[in-house]
Amino acid sequence: MRSSGPFFTIAFAVALSVAALAPGAVTVARAETAQAAPSDNTTGAATPGNVASVDPNAAQQKGLAGKAIDKVREVAKSAGDILSRVPCRAPKGGAKTFGSLPHVAAKLADGKPVLIIAFGSSSTQGYGSTAPEYTYPNRLAAQLRRHYPGADITVLNRGKGGEDAPEMMKRLQTEVIDAKPDMVIWQVGTNAVLRNLDPAETAKLVEDGVGRIQAAGADLVLVDPQYSPAVNAKAENASRMVKLLGRVAELRHVGFFPRFEVMRDWHEGQSLPFESFVISDGLHMNDWGYACFAQLLGDDIIRSVGQIRLGINVPGNVQAYRPM
The missing domain is CATH 1.10.287 (Helix Hairpins)
Structure with missing residues (x-):
């Protein structure tokens, strides 16, 4: 050995x-x-x-x-x-800037409970995982609790399969804002691509939702579509959606996790076959895919909180996660 x-x-x-x-x-x-x-x-x-x-x-x-x-x-x-942890590495170059998470950092510093809501569709709900504990929200919760063992951290799963921005906006108030979260992780855009919805219209809805979440006093991280065969079959729409969601994050000064680029690096940069991180439907992640996604997202959250606690905060007008 x-x-x-x-x-x-x-x-x-x-x-x-x-x-x-x-x-x-x-x-x-x-x-x-x-x-x-x-x-x-x-x-x-x-x-x-x-x-x-x-x-x-x-x-x-x-x-x-x-x-x-x-x-x-x-x-x-x-x-x-x-x-x-699973054997999983970030894309070469890593994140340039993930974004500022002042509400989460303040709660952890004060020893107060932290509430995170994972908002999205089936990949937030966990379709493709073999057990509830292997969904990305549960994986993320476990990682954050390991890192902050004295903290009271709750991650609520508010994913609902088949939805995108139009349906999510209808339940944004009751299932997200009314819960008074400290942070919202909003995964959006995949079903819009698959349903041939106008990426520009989706981006407008998302920007409106981002504004409402910010007004409620929560930190926010946007997560774009996954890189998978079903999404890649709509390559033009997928590319526009990824760019527009990144632009919304930049304009509204919120965190942005580039899942599309991260997963593309798994396949193209690290030579992993799709079947190693996507199930047979060509769309949803498997246990390893969810674990690596949650792990890299958790690393970025921990890094951002650590920078704030050390006084190395990101300027308020440069808070978007920059893809490689």
């Missing part, structure tokens, strides 16, 4: 961290034991003897041990995340 994989690296790091922790932890334990010895001062008042018995290095040693423990926990969390 090779020992150079990510699991070995993480396991080795955990071992090193534990080893580094041990001496400091022993010192702290001894110091705390000494301080816990019985005292003649039954009133609890300070006495010169008590002050003299305190190890002046105890606080420093305890701080070092605490940092070591935090490091072990961080490494363990990373190990757990690696073991839960």
Whole structure:
């Protein structure tokens, strides 16, 4: 068995961290034991003897041990995340800018519950997955909870097969806005392409919906159509739809996840056959496809939130995810 994989690296790091922790932890334990010895001062008042018995290095040693423990926990969390990931890589070049997610970042910073709504059609609902836990919203929820173990994160699935912007706009208020989400991930455009709807009309509806979601105070990420044989059969409409949705994201300053380009890279850049990520209907993703999609989307969300928390926020007028 090779020992150079990510699991070995993480396991080795955990071992090193534990080893580094041990001496400091022993010192702290001894110091705390000494301080816990019985005292003649039954009133609890300070006495010169008590002050003299305190190890002046105890606080420093305890701080070092605490940092070591935090490091072990961080490494363990990373190990757990690696073991839960599928073998999936982002397109070469990656995302230039995903977008700002100030509401989600603020809620996480304040320790408040975070509500994310996945809004869309059958690929949000999860058609093609073999079990509910393998849909992209559930995969995304699991990844975010692993990364933020102390946070209360809920991802609601509001996908409904066969719909596109006209039908989605009818339930936008009741199923999305009324729930007061902190973030909405809106997957749209695929069925419009398949139904030969005018991409420009779809884009107008989406822009109106984006404005309503923003007015409700939620962060937003748009997700464009999938790259698959059924969609590619309508290549001209698909190309226009992808460009127009990207333009809406740019104009409205919201996040944009270029699923079409990501999936095209799987097939053309990484030489994966369609059947490795699309089911036999030539349209919907399989378990691996949903997992990789959720994984890359989750990575971008985590990266964006991290930048905000570090004060490296994206300017408000440059918040759209730039395709490769």
